[in-house]
Amino acid sequence: xxxxxxxxxxxxxxxxxxxxxxxxxxxxxxxxxxxxxxxxxxxxxxxxxxxxxxxxxxxxxxxxxxxxxxxxxxxxxxxxxxxxxxxxxxxxxxxxxxxxxxxxxxxxxxxxxxxxxxxxxxxx
Numbered sequence: 001x002x003x004x005x006x007x008x009x010x011x012x013x014x015x016x017x018x019x020x021x022x023x024x025x026x027x028x029x030x031x032x033x034x035x036x037x038x039x040x041x042x043x044x045x046x047x048x049x050x051x052x053x054x055x056x057x058x059x060x061x062x063x064x065x066x067x068x069x070x071x072x073x074x075x076x077x078x079x080x081x082x083x084x085x086x087x088x089x090x091x092x093x094x095x096x097x098x099x100x101x102x103x104x105x106x107x108x109x110x111x112x113x114x115x116x117x118x119x120x121x122x123x124x
Contacts, residue, residue, distance in 0.1 A: 015099050021057040024068050024106075027094035028057075031086045033078035035114045039071055066095065069107040076115035084108040 025037045039054045060067045068091060074083055088106040095103050 015101070017059040017061060020059045020066060020068070020095055020099060020101065021055070023095050023098055024057045024059070024070055024091045027091045028070050028072055028087045031083060031090055033075050033083035034087060035073045035075050035112075035116070037070060037072045038111065061101075065102045065104050067105045067107070068092075068095065068103060069109060071109040071111045073112040073114050074110055076113050080110060084110065 028034055028037050037056045039056045054071070056071050058069045070087065070091060072087065074080055087108055091106045092103045095101060
């Protein structure tokens with residue numbers, strides 16, 4: 001699906017939902033506490049040989065208004081509600097500023113928590 005704008009001088013503008021999804025993904029990864037934007041594990045489906053077709057970012061457009069769902073992994077020890085709130089604000093702001101598309105909702109799905117390995121202490 002694409003958003004079209006025919007008010008562009010000397011032509012038209014179309015923005016793909018894939019582009020909106022890419023903007024949302026990059027905006028989410030800018031937030032401290034977000035390790036990755038990913039679809040999560042396939043669980044039993046992968047065990048049974050079926051492929052996980054879920055995208056890490058999905059965008060639904062209805063009358064040039066977007067609803068975005070972002071699946072992410074957060075860093076262990078982060079305050080998950082605070083991280084998610086910052087992601088919602090950053091995604092909404094980035095998409096609206098870059099595309100002029102109204103974002104009605106940014107839904108967050110936390111699919112994992114990752115403890116990053118500690119770096120070895122430097123010897124003196």
